[in-house]
Amino acid sequence: MSRDDPALPSIGIVMHDFALGGTERIATRLAARWAEEGAQVRIFCGSGEGDMRGLLGGRVEVVEASPPIARGFGSRTSLGRAAARHFSERPVDVVFLPGNFHWPIAPALAALPRDRRPAIAVQVSATLSKPQRRTLQQKLFEWRMRHLLRDAQAVITLSAAATEEAERILGRPVVCTIPLPALGDARVPPKPVPDDSRIILAVGRLVPEKGFDTLIEAFAALPDPAAELVIVGEGPDRPRLEGLIARHQLAGRVTLPGFVSDTRGWLDKARLAAMPSRFEGYPAVLVEAFAAGRPAVATACTPATAELIDTPAAGRVVEVDDRAGMTAALQAMLDAPVSDPAKLAARVERHRIGPVARAYLALFQGLSVATRP
Template sequence: MPRLTIGIVIHDFNLGGSERIAIRLANYWREQGHNIIIFCGQKNGQMRDLLSKDITVIPASPIIIRGKNSVRALAHAARKYFSSHLVDFCYIPGNYHWQVSHQLQKIAPTSRPIIVSQISSLIYKPKRKLICQKIFNIRMKYLLKKSDIVVAMDPLTAKQSNSILKRDDTLTIPLPALPMRPSVPTITHAHTPYSVLAAGRLTEQKGFDTLINAFRLVVDTHPEAKLTICGEGEDRPALEAQIKSLHLENNIHIQGYVADITPYLRENSLFVLSSRREGYGAVLLEALDAGCRVVTTDCTPAIRDIFMNTPAGSVVPVDNVSALSTAIIKELSTFSSERTSHSAQMDRYRINVGGDLYLDAVRSIQKSMQ
């Protein structure tokens, strides 16, 4: 296959699920011999070291700091750059960056790359007001109407996308969140009984306040239970105060940001996703790939997609302290040191599978243009 030149646009390398997936795809495509250019507002951030060192990173000049209207500025800067630096296609990783897709559509046809836009979070969010949903749908149609390829991560979102965009070709490409091989060997591990792991940005979206309240009930049943939360964010002071107020300082530890949660998945007997809403929940896939039992809220349509062939735990309603604590207690009470391999069911989420599906879609467009 001919080598491609691929552009990727991200605001920066700060923590974010869409940015992490973009970095993984960039590294994979580079390993396959393609030329990768990442255009960004600035090249700083916690995840910068995750990017392969032989990938070209072009920051905007002047740099663009994340803030109000900064995505619009990034979009205009990306349009200017890719108008004169030609690439075969541009990958736009998620809803936050959709303004970039819109600006790239304005590049002259002789220079315009194939535009690949990903839907990274829910189209229909719970509790969103009807008028707000109508505005969202109009905005989505406006920003993505001329994207050559629109990608959803599950069939329901693809169906919703087709309805809003008045098209019938939204692709479903499962989130390429996993390495080419299982992250943990399929053998017995000496993980600790009554140990629970959670991970994510410390924000309202992730529902850690609900998890901490639920864990108070868990500790009442299992005083030896321990919860480690891997993540950093603006809600950390409030969450630490909540832990103190519930007298859980000896049971809950906020670890802070970690680049790789694999060692933590090996050490803990249960993984919990307490989110109020998710696009797909990459960390849930990582936990299943590691053979963990899981408890998750019903925070995304992808939950049914993931668990359809992988019954590896419990699904509970969002923001339900009682249901969440009951599920955690149930899983801890049936602890087994034997890991269960879900590698076969997880194969569709591996980086090589998703990465190749993106390339196949682009080559199909290129062929149709010849």
């Protein structure tokens, strides 16, 4: 398709900024791909700052709020109002809101006059039922979800289990499933596991919800003295994690190399991956691990874990914050025969960005036709 294909809908995206995060990474990669497919794509953001902006390329227009809107109390409400003013002045066919964090923007867009109101497509990026929530907290969350998304024309989830749950909460058939576009289109065959590798690789922001403290403590109890743990990522929890490493005398066996833009090199060195999160949406780190031919040990922090790890060859699932369970699962995978890398990679082919981006474009085309005045 040529650029600015008139057969495709014009797409707006609202993002608070381009901070390092899974939601921002996926949204920017999708935006770039939609533009390559010929769609007009414009991102309206509170701030243009952030490392993920570098993923956009040159075909996506970025408009920053004036004055800029920094993250903080009430900032998403302010961003919603600013976005509504912008898209009232420069209408688009569809506005895409990436992830749960951006849900509060939807009501302001829905309040626009009919002739300037875009179709609203909202993504569900995080699990809708967290084990940490009490019954009343869960009911309040579900009420808020229904309130914020009451006028959304489409709600996109990343798995069949999430679709079923979203439809139950919303009580209307506006939910569809489109896989997480965690992989590029270039198929790089997985490498064999190095014969002497005992490396366990974890990837993510160094923040409490990723559960790296539990992983370090579970690793400290491993009976395998040759095992190594590498946690790739950066964030505010680094000093606390470094303190845990020192307390358990794991210097030299546990390393925190910082943020890297591409984790494939680390995965190629690893025996297996670990995801000790306390909550996740659809975990890209597991998809990327399988694409590299590596099994994983992960917590049951999202229904997607069981969807991805459904055979012993794919890995083990443990409960959130179960240190003993994590230790046992890690050791079991280190002791098990090496899983077939090619078979693991084949499990996640549906997550290639090309077909996923086109599935979104087909959805947006239908929405723009259905909501046209």
